[in-house]
Amino acid sequence: xxxxxxxxxxxxxxxxxxxxxxxxxxxxxxxxxxxxxxxxxxxxxxxxxxxxxxxxxxxxxxxxxxxxxxxxxxxxxxxxxxxxxxxxxxxxxxxxxxxxxxxxxxxxxxxxxxxxxxxxxxxxxxxxxxxxxxxxxxxxxxx
Numbered sequence: 208x209x210x211x212x213x214x215x216x217x218x219x220x221x222x223x224x225x226x227x228x229x230x231x232x233x234x235x236x237x238x239x240x241x242x243x244x245x246x247x248x249x250x251x252x253x254x255x256x257x258x259x260x261x262x263x264x265x266x267x268x269x270x271x272x273x274x275x276x277x278x279x280x281x282x283x284x285x286x287x288x289x290x291x292x293x294x295x296x297x298x299x300x301x302x303x304x305x306x307x308x309x310x311x312x313x314x315x316x317x318x319x320x321x322x323x324x325x326x327x328x329x330x331x332x333x334x335x336x337x338x339x340x341x342x343x344x345x346x347x348x349x350x
Contacts, residue, residue: 209283209346211296212256213271216241224272229341232299232334238277248304249331253278253294255285258328274325280346286328293349298338300349305331 215224220242231239237250244250254276259269271279283294292303307327 208348209255209280211278211340211342211344211346212281213279214238214340214342215272215275215277215279217272217275218242224275224277226270226272226342229339230277231337231339232301233337234334237334241277243275243277248333249308250333251278251301252276252325252329252331253280253285254325254329255279255283256281257284258286258324262324274323274329276325276329278340278346283346283348285330288330288348293335294332294346295349296340296344296346298336299334299340300336301332302335303330303332 213226214230215226216230216238217224218240232251233239235246237244243252252275254274256279259274263269286306288303290303290306294301294303307329308325308331
């Protein structure tokens with residue numbers, strides 16, 4: 208079982224996501240108010256804080272949301288989950304749809320250190336069951 212360390216949204220694409228205390232998730236949409244939400248397979252993005260720590264060890268000062276992830280977790284090897292895995296927190300259920308992504312040109316993190324973890328360790332999910340998430344909520348794997 209893991210923990211939700213941070214919930215992050217942005218109203219526009221191409222900017223860092225800002226932490227919020229709670230979010231509401233909708234089926235066939237993702238997180239209400241987030242620019243990346245929509246009826247597609249990458250409705251919600253997740254990244255483990257353990258992955259962010261790898262970049263912090265290189266001297267970067269990074270806050271949750273710096274990699275444009277919606278949900279920052281601790282205690283789950285997200286990148287090791289197979290597509291189709293279900294993640295549950297309270298009434299919310301997500302299904303992992305993609306591991307990693309192609310890094311877009313001009314990523315600020317890549318420019319600083321010559322590497323970015325989101326393409327290898329970030330995951331994406333779609334909303335199966337709607338509801339609210341709060342910072343500090345538990346997150347468990349249901350296979």
